[in-house]
Amino acid sequence: MDTEDEFLIGPTHRELLDQVLDKWSLSVLSELCERPCRFNELRRAIPQVTQKSLTATLRRLERNGVVEREVVSTRPVAIRYRITPLGKTLRPPIDVLLAWASANMPAITRARDAFDLREEESRMGG
Amino acid sequence: MDTEDEFLIGPTHRELLDQVLDKWSLSVLSELCERPCRFNELRRAIPQVTQKSLTATLRRLERNGVVEREVVSTRPVAIRYRITPLGKTLRPPIDVLLAWASANMPAITRARDAFDLREEESRMGG
DNA sequence: CAGGATCCAATTAGATACTG
DNA sequence: CAGTATCTAATTGGATCCTG
Numbered sequence: 001m002d003t004e005d006e007f008l009i010g011p012t013h014r015e016l017l018d019q020v021l022d023k024w025s026l027s028v029l030s031e032l033c034e035r036p037c038r039f040n041e042l043r044r045a046i047p048q049v050t051q052k053s054l055t056a057t058l059r060r061l062e063r064n065g066v067v068e069r070e071v072v073s074t075r076p077v078a079i080r081y082r083i084t085p086l087g088k089t090l091r092p093p094i095d096v097l098l099a100w101a102s103a104n105m106p107a108i109t110r111a112r113d114a115f116d117l118r119e120e121e122s123r124m125g126g
Numbered sequence: 127m128d129t130e131d132e133f134l135i136g137p138t139h140r141e142l143l144d145q146v147l148d149k150w151s152l153s154v155l156s157e158l159c160e161r162p163c164r165f166n167e168l169r170r171a172i173p174q175v176t177q178k179s180l181t182a183t184l185r186r187l188e189r190n191g192v193v194e195r196e197v198v199s200t201r202p203v204a205i206r207y208r209i210t211p212l213g214k215t216l217r218p219p220i221d222v223l224l225a226w227a228s229a230n231m232p233a234i235t236r237a238r239d240a241f242d243l244r245e246e247e248s249r250m251g252g
Numbered sequence: 253c254a255g256g257a258t259c260c261a262a263t264t265a266g267a268t269a270c271t272g
Numbered sequence: 273c274a275g276t277a278t279c280t281a282a283t284t285g286g287a288t289c290c291t292g
Contacts, residue, residue, distance in 0.1 A: 040274075105139075107191060176287085205254060
C-alpha cells in the first residue's frame with residue numbers, strides 16, 4: 001500500500017497504461033478481440049500504422065502478456081497473433097473509454113472551438 | 127453485450143483519447159478530481175513533470191474542456207485549475223483503468239519476466 | 253507565482269531496402 | 273509472408289534563462 005490516502009497514479013501504473021494504451025495498442029487490441037490476425041491482416045485493418053510501429057506494438061503487447069504470438073508451421077510459416085485471456089480483461093476498460101469518447105465528442109468539439117476562438121480573439125485584441 | 131465485427135477505433139476517437147489520456151494527463155486529472163490546484167501545487171504533486179510539459183498538458187486539457195483555468199485577481203494573481211463537469215465524467219473510465227492495472231499487475235509482471243527470459247534464452251541458444 | 257522563449261539531447265516516426 | 277536493418281525527418285523532453 002502507498003502512503004497516500006487518496007488515489008494517486010504512481011509511476012508503475014503509469015508505465016503499464018502507457019504500454020497497453022499507447023497510440024496503436026487500442027486499435028490492435030480491438031482487432032484481435034474480434035479474431036486472431038496475421039501480421040499483414042493487421043496492417044490492412046489499420047492502414048495508418050507503419051510496419052515498424054506495428055512490430056513494436058505487437059512486441060510490447062506480447063511482452064505484457066495481453067497478446068500471444070503463435071508460429072503456425074505451414075509451408076512458408078504463418079504467424080498468428082491472438083488476444084490472451086489476460087488481454088480479454090482489457091476489453092471492458094477499453095469499451096468504457098470508447099463509450100466515453102463517443103458520448104462526449106460533441107461537447108469536446110464545442111470546447112475546442114470555443115478555446116480556439118478565445119485564443120484567436122486574444123491574439124487580435126491582446 | 128459484445129459488439130460484433132464492426133468496432134473500429136477511427137482517427138477521431140484515437141486522437142481524442144491521445145489528448146486526454148497522454149503521459150501526464152491521468153496524473154493531472156487525478157489531482158484535480160480531488161481538489162482545485164494551482165500550478166506549482168501540481169508540480170509538487172507530480173514531481174517528475176517539468177514545467178514545460180505541465181503547461182502543455184494543462185493547455186491541452188483546457189482546450190478539450192475537461193479542465194478550467196481560473197484567474198484569481200488577488201495581489202500577484204493566482205491561477206486556479208479545476209476540473210470541469212465534463213472532466214468529471216472522465217473519472218469512471220479512469221477508475222476502471224486503474225482498477226484493471228492494479229488487479230492485473232502481478233500477472234503482467236509474470237508475463238514480462240517470462241518474455242524477457244525467453245528472449246534471453248533465444249539469444250544464448252541461437 | 254505562473255509561465256514564455258530558447259537551445260539541445262533523446263526518443264519516435266516514416267521511408268527504403270533487404271532477407272529466410 | 274513477416275519481419276530486420278538503416279537512415280533521416282519530425283516530435284518530445286529536459287535544462288536554463290527570463291518576465292510581469
